[in-house]
Amino acid sequence: MPSVSKKGRAMPESPIRKLVPFAEQAKKDGKKIYHLNIGQPDIKTPKAALDAVKNNSLHILAYSHSAGFESFRKKLASYYAKHDITISQDDILITTGASEALVFTMGSITDPEDEIIVPEPFYANYYSFSTQSNIKVVPVISSIENDFALPAIAEFEKLITKKTKAILICNPGNPTGYLYSKSEIKALAKLAIRYDLFLISDEVYREFVYDGLEHYSVLEEKDLNEHAIIIDSVSKRYSMCGARIGCMVTKNKSVIETAMKFAQARLSPPTYAQIASEAALEAPDSYHEKTVAKYKQRRDLVIEKLSQHPDIKISVPKGAFYCIAQLPINDADHFCQWLLSDFSMNNETVMLAPASGFYSSPGQGTDQVRIAYVLNQKALKKATKILIKGLNTYRTKFESKTKSEN
Known part of the structure; x- marks a missing residue:
């Protein structure tokens, strides 16, 4: 049987898109998903x-x-x-x-x-x-x-x-x-x-x-x-x-x-x-000014809400529309998948990007996620609330069990 190339086998999966099958299934199951996993702006195109x-x-x-x-x-x-x-x-x-x-x-x-x-x-x-x-x-x-x-x-x-x-x-x-x-x-x-x-x-x-x-x-x-x-x-x-x-x-x-x-x-x-x-390119300066103002408000909201959790460490971005959050868990990849496949709050959940996929050094970023704050403020408030609830539930279900076994 012909085989694929070594280069093809070495190509990494996208940490942003690899959880899409779980998201698709969650939507088929009737869940609403707040997408914090991908940098798709909701701002109108000029x-x-x-x-x-x-x-x-x-x-x-x-x-x-x-x-x-x-x-x-x-x-x-x-x-x-x-x-x-x-x-x-x-x-x-x-x-x-x-x-x-x-x-x-x-x-x-x-x-x-x-x-x-x-x-x-x-x-x-x-x-x-x-x-x-x-x-x-x-x-x-x-x-x-x-x-x-x-x-x-x-x-x-x-x-x-x-x-x-x-x-x-x-x-x-x-x-x-x-x-x-x-x-x-x-x-x-x-x-x-x-x-x-x-x-x-x-x-x-x-x-x-x-x-x-x-x-x-x-x-x-x-x-x-x-x-x-x-x-x-x-x-x-x-x-x-x-x-x-x-x-x-x-x-x-x-x-x-x-x-x-x-x-x-x-x-x-x-x-x-x-x-x-x-x-x-003909868009007026006001287009960018309004856009930047919106993203700053969203950044501030995400930082404020997630910083209220005593065990979440979050970087404060000075640009773009992403931040890295360090969570009190061992396996962010499993956590992000679990949020889609096994968790919801009022039939709603969030989709995140595991941060390990943004590192090439083995073992780095395994407790981190990337958050794209590209949703409106109302949606971000709901999404951060669901994320914190999901995190607390996950820790009770998995992390405490791991600690007791150790």
């Missing part, structure tokens, strides 16, 4: 984006340029200019989501068995993309004790080898919501230059920053022109996850030219989605 698709006059749905519409790339360059990033449309490659931008980046800068250093916990698909590219993710562990701040630069230096090609960060972070400071970015920039590494920054949540703080991009570092690569997307910024439009941005001409070969191989990004994404 009307201009939807109208651009509805009202277009296309007679042929043709290929676009492999790099994406020139008009779209010019508008993106103008968007970045507003954020103190000076680039041209030729420094931008439109991709099918930020996912493809990451795959193109890894394909353009690494060879098989090369290494990329990533602070963990990290977006789970980084591990999937690295497996696909036959390269190694080398984790440097951050801690919930300081809200997952950047580990000491010395910890990065310990991990640099002849195979190291890049450092990859997510800023603000998924799954932690941590926002890297200007000084932390500068420290990473110096390290990248010293060891001649690429510094890749996944900035898809760059608009979602709280508490009067500001986002600082790697492309604001003038000395990093040959080292810095941005990964970006419209998915979260404009609540357009289904459009699957992202981009990679770099001033390194060799990288862009190499990535273009990958872009040509997949022909072009989707036409209608580019039309919508280009139109979304």
Whole structure:
């Protein structure tokens, strides 16, 4: 019998989606589920984006340029200019989501068995993309004790080898919501230059920053022109996850030219989605201001409600719309599955993402979950109440039994 590849067997399951069969069964059983497991915004997509698709006059749905519409790339360059990033449309490659931008980046800068250093916990698909590219993710562990701040630069230096090609960060972070400071970015920039590494920054949540703080991009570092690569997307910024439009941005001409070969191989990004994404750039500043205000309120509510439980430790995110909660349990994967298959409160339950899937280091995050606060405040109040009730019930049923047996 033919067998699947070693690479296929090595591909990890998504910690965000692997519990879907249990959720589907719970819904068939009549349960209502509050989805805190996935970063799907409930914010309305800008009307201009939807109208651009509805009202277009296309007679042929043709290929676009492999790099994406020139008009779209010019508008993106103008968007970045507003954020103190000076680039041209030729420094931008439109991709099918930020996912493809990451795959193109890894394909353009690494060879098989090369290494990329990533602070963990990290977006789970980084591990999937690295497996696909036959390269190694080398984790440097951050801690919930300081809200997952950047580990000491010395910890990065310990991990640099002849195979190291890049450092990859997510800023603000998924799954932690941590926002890297200007000084932390500068420290990473110096390290990248010293060891001649690429510094890749996944900035898809760059608009979602709280508490009067500001986002600082790697492309604001003038000395990093040959080292810095941005990964970006419209998915979260404009609540357009289904459009699957992202981009990679770099001033390194060799990288862009190499990535273009990958872009040509997949022909072009989707036409209608580019039309919508280009139109979304016309959204007024008030669109983001209102969105950020909503997410801050939701963040504050989740922190307030979960902090009332004496045994829950929760990180305080400064950006994005995720946080990590450390629970007083041994096996968060089992707990998350149990919430769907065996628990409900008034026939309602919650779906979470076990945090172990956001680590590549064995044994890390087994008592943690990622929470996406993408629901309205009324729903979040209900969801946090159900979560705490479920946690207390679970501990009585499983954890006390484990302790007594020990």
